[in-house]
Amino acid sequence: MAKSIARRIEYLISDILQEKGIELLEVEYKKEHGDQMLRIYIDRDEGVDLNTCTIATRAVQDIIDQDNIDYDHLEVSSPGIDRLLKRDKDFIKHQGERIRIKTLKPLDGQKTFVGILLDTSNDVLKIEIDGNSRSIPRNIISQIRLHPEI
Template identity: 45%
Template sequence: MAKVSNTDRKILPILEPIIAERNLELVDLEFVKEGANWYLRVYIDKEGGVDIDDCEGVSRALEAKLDTEDPIEQAYILEVSSPGIDRPLKKDADFEKYRGEIIDIKLYKGLNGQKQYQGKLLGLENGVISIEDEENKVITFEQKEVAGVRLAVIF
């Protein structure tokens, strides 16, 4: 699920110490082209959530290091933010931390004619994600077949 790109390999050694010294968690890192612009997006979190000062501190420190080391050839826009209430689950530890929470799963290819599922996260074991749907039925997904997993937003 979580593939590491060449850009990630260049950025992570610069970013991880900045995140660690602020007692934050790196949730996700994206380097994507949207329209004419490239974006380097860093999603951070901590217990109780991040605030604007956390995002600003990481942004300023990372920007200074990136300007010095210049690991990315093309021009880009740096964005540092919270993962939001529909936080993606990417790392194995995320699946343990959010066990029992309602999640949304999107598949690359449909299973029984369906590409999106929602249910209570039972866990991740040996590359298999298990959920319990509203009818208390356990459904399993091979992690390699899953396009994305997010905490569900339920109002």
């Protein structure tokens, strides 16, 4: 049920955010410590600052409230420097950047891979690890995050 509510919220707010030059990345709707959390992750080309979060919150809060969606806490924020990559457009946008891939099952005895995102297709993600190209089947990938060197 939480996933369907999150999808409903995405449907309700994505256009209004887009009109303000803000990209909706993800909506998270889940119970935490007995409270209903509603997290909205956003981005824009210039980056996300406090002002961007304030604009987004003001733009979406009334819409969500008018739809009678129950929540205790609303958070609007950037996904951070180690953001999840989920969509094909994420892979295109972050091509050439360092990523960390976790797989559902071991591939050559390994379940975590860190390298430079080279390319993606419907079937595989290609990354460069220590100068070598590696193809990882997308059907065994559980998570992909940016993994910047700090």
